[in-house]
Amino acid sequence: MPDRSLAAHPSHRPCVTAVLRIAGLRPTRQRVALAELLFHGPHRHISAEQLHAEASTANVNVSLATIYNTLHQFHEAGLLREVAIDASRSYFDTDTSDHHHFFVEDEQRMIDIPADAVEFKTLPRAPSGMEVAHVDVVIRVRKSQPE
Numbered sequence: 001m002p003d004r005s006l007a008a009h010p011s012h013r014p015c016v017t018a019v020l021r022i023a024g025l026r027p028t029r030q031r032v033a034l035a036e037l038l039f040h041g042p043h044r045h046i047s048a049e050q051l052h053a054e055a056s057t058a059n060v061n062v063s064l065a066t067i068y069n070t071l072h073q074f075h076e077a078g079l080l081r082e083v084a085i086d087a088s089r090s091y092f093d094t095d096t097s098d099h100h101h102f103f104v105e106d107e108q109r110m111i112d113i114p115a116d117a118v119e120f121k122t123l124p125r126a127p128s129g130m131e132v133a134h135v136d137v138v139i140r141v142r143k144s145q146p147e
């Protein structure tokens with residue numbers, strides 16, 4: 001029985017494997033499967049729980065703990081950006097370039113804000129011996145209430 005998913009994307013798997021190798025990660029079966037789910041389309045923001053649900057749908061059987069570990073490994077390797085919403089919730093962004101976010105509270109969804117749409121008049125100086133690595137802005141929004 002031919003592997004249809006592979007046949008549908010003949011060049012995709014080698015590409016994901018190469019990306020993982022360049023990032024210094026061994027392309028294990030699970031990493032390749034999760035990388036394919038994460039990077040197959042346009043840039044997006046995804047939580048561990050959402051990726052876990054997508055993996056189940058795609059018949060990729062991995063535990064939520066493995067998903068967390070893999071997302072953090074991808075983040076540390078520079079393949080993903082982590083956007084923390086609160087202490088218990090993070091989204092992972094496949095777009096690692098500098099930009100900010102709206103967080104739509106009722107929909108638990110992130111929308112990109114271009115980096116140059118936010119200007120800082122004053123930023124505090126970094127504590128002695130430190131430098132600012134980057135500045136993340138998350139603007140929380142909700143549906144406006146009808147008058």
Ligand SMILES: [Zn+2]
Binds near residue numbers: 045093095112
């Ligand atoms: Zn983003």
